[in-house]
Amino acid sequence: MLEEDMEVAIKVVVVGNGAVGKSSMIQRYCKGIFTKDYKKTIGVDFLERQIQVNDEDVRLMLWDTAGQEEFDAITKAYYRGAQACVLVFSTTDRESFKAIPTWKEKVMTEVGDIPTVLVQNKIDLLDDSCIKNEEAEALAKKLKLRFYRASVKEDLNVTEVFKYLADKYLQRLKQQTAEEPELVHTSSNKIGMYAVRNHTHTNTKNSTDNILCHQSLWSHLLP
Ligand SMILES: Nc1nc2c(ncn2[C@@H]2O[C@H](COP(=O)(O)OP(=O)(O)OP(=O)(O)O)[C@@H](O)[C@H]2O)c(=O)[nH]1
Numbered sequence: 001m002l003e004e005d006m007e008v009a010i011k012v013v014v015v016g017n018g019a020v021g022k023s024s025m026i027q028r029y030c031k032g033i034f035t036k037d038y039k040k041t042i043g044v045d046f047l048e049r050q051i052q053v054n055d056e057d058v059r060l061m062l063w064d065t066a067g068q069e070e071f072d073a074i075t076k077a078y079y080r081g082a083q084a085c086v087l088v089f090s091t092t093d094r095e096s097f098k099a100i101p102t103w104k105e106k107v108m109t110e111v112g113d114i115p116t117v118l119v120q121n122k123i124d125l126l127d128d129s130c131i132k133n134e135e136a137e138a139l140a141k142k143l144k145l146r147f148y149r150a151s152v153k154e155d156l157n158v159t160e161v162f163k164y165l166a167d168k169y170l171q172r173l174k175q176q177t178a179e180e181p182e183l184v185h186t187s188s189n190k191i192g193m194y195a196v197r198n199h200t201h202t203n204t205k206n207s208t209d210n211i212l213c214h215q216s217l218w219s220h221l222l223p
């Protein structure tokens with residue numbers, strides 16, 4: 001019974017300075033929308049989306065953390081249990097670029113080395129860029145991270161970022177379970193990290209994936 005309810009669910013934290021586009025990125029990915037207005041995230045928000053990776057159903061649970069420093073103490077608690085991370089900076093905000101190593105460190109301190117990706121958002125504003133391409137690439141190399149240039153506004157590379165993380169996470173998980181087979185909880189070849197039961201999802205279908213959107217924080221997902 002328990003086994004049947006298991007599925008691959010990945011907790012992803014999206015971090016970076018305020019106004020770099022974290023909430024916009026998650027909204028774009030989960031709801032397919034973009035909003036021009038800036039409304040800073042207070043504490044933490046949560047949305048999720050279900051995708052297929054190599055015939056495997058994967059539920060991406062996307063934790064949208066506040067970038068403003070005033071919320072640091074709250075957001076840190078939500079890093080716990082994260083299995084993947086998106087580090088975001090903005091093309092037009094040099095401070096947000098300089099802050100990336102610190103954000104990476106904050107997440108690593110809580111959860112260790114997890115699949116992570118570096119994203120330069122707002123590349124539609126390249127004319128106003130305050131970061132040279134080489135600088136961004138050098139940082140990615142130094143931190144040993146896959147690097148994407150994205151525009152949430154133009155819907156460029158957003159899907160790719162999350163697809164990469166899901167792939168990378170599954171690879172690691174399969175490697176781990178090959179080494180330690182007792183980590184596999186199920187009889188149906190599904191590798192489960194969370195028991196997901198009795199959900200009352202509001203499902204919205206798009207062409208390829210089943211998209212599940214939530215505005216509420218679930219008690220069983222809280223750290
Ligand atoms: N031009 C452009 N604007 C963007 C893009 N992505 C986000 N924005 C805008 O940037 C502003 C900040 O976006 P948010 O997604 O709220 O930023 P955030 O990182 O969640 O900010 P905090 O919640 O304060 O941490 C909003 O006005 C968005 O419309 C993009 O790709 N291009």
Ligand SMILES: [Mg+2]
Pocket residue numbers: 022023024039040041064065066067
């Ligand atoms: Mg936000």
